[in-house]
Amino acid sequence: xxxxxxxxxxxxxxxxxxxxxxxxxxxxxxxxxxxxxxxxxxxxxxxxxxxxxxxxxxxxxxxxxxxxxxxxxxxxxxxxxxxxxxxxxxxxxxxxxxxxxxxxxxxxxxxxxxxxxxxxxxxxxxxxxxxxxxxxxxxxxxxxxxxxxxxxxxxxxxxxxxxxxxxxx
Numbered sequence: 035x036x037x038x039x040x041x042x043x044x045x046x047x048x049x050x051x052x053x054x055x056x057x058x059x060x061x062x063x064x065x066x067x068x069x070x071x072x073x074x075x076x077x078x079x080x081x082x083x084x085x086x087x088x089x090x091x092x093x094x095x096x097x098x099x100x101x102x103x104x105x106x107x108x109x110x111x112x113x114x115x116x117x118x119x120x121x122x123x124x125x126x127x128x129x130x131x132x133x134x135x136x137x138x139x140x141x142x143x144x145x146x147x148x149x150x151x152x153x154x155x156x157x158x159x160x161x162x163x164x165x166x167x168x169x170x171x172x173x174x175x176x177x178x179x180x181x182x183x184x185x186x187x188x189x190x191x192x193x194x195x196x197x198x199x200x201x202x203x
Contacts (some may be wrong), residue, residue: 038148039097039150044077045153045180046190049181049182060079079115079116083116097122100113101143101151105125126140135159176198
């Protein structure tokens, strides 16, 4: 089965915790109906990430997918800003206050498939993370933490590529 590269928006692609946009990032703002903020939803995005992610997917044969509370909005905002096509969305919003966090939804979505996952919140629910990894067994599963003030860098992409090329041990 094809491997999957899972992408969170806030943290990995949008270094929201930075005081100012990191070098190479461009500010975007969208009005999204589900967000209550009157000012809209802001994101700092690096336009080079789209091409880098597509090239990584091509080299590894991986599918890209969103695993973000942005859910479908990622395909109408972030994706186009990065030059990404519409991607499958792992529905995680319903689990935001659930003790399994995103792990249950990702486990169902990626069942039987090797994965690399870029996210900034792997430390939030350590017992859920451990259960997720145990359920995945020997299937290649790389949880690649990204600092939410820095966003993804070349080292994250290299780690994802290595993991995706390993497939099943």
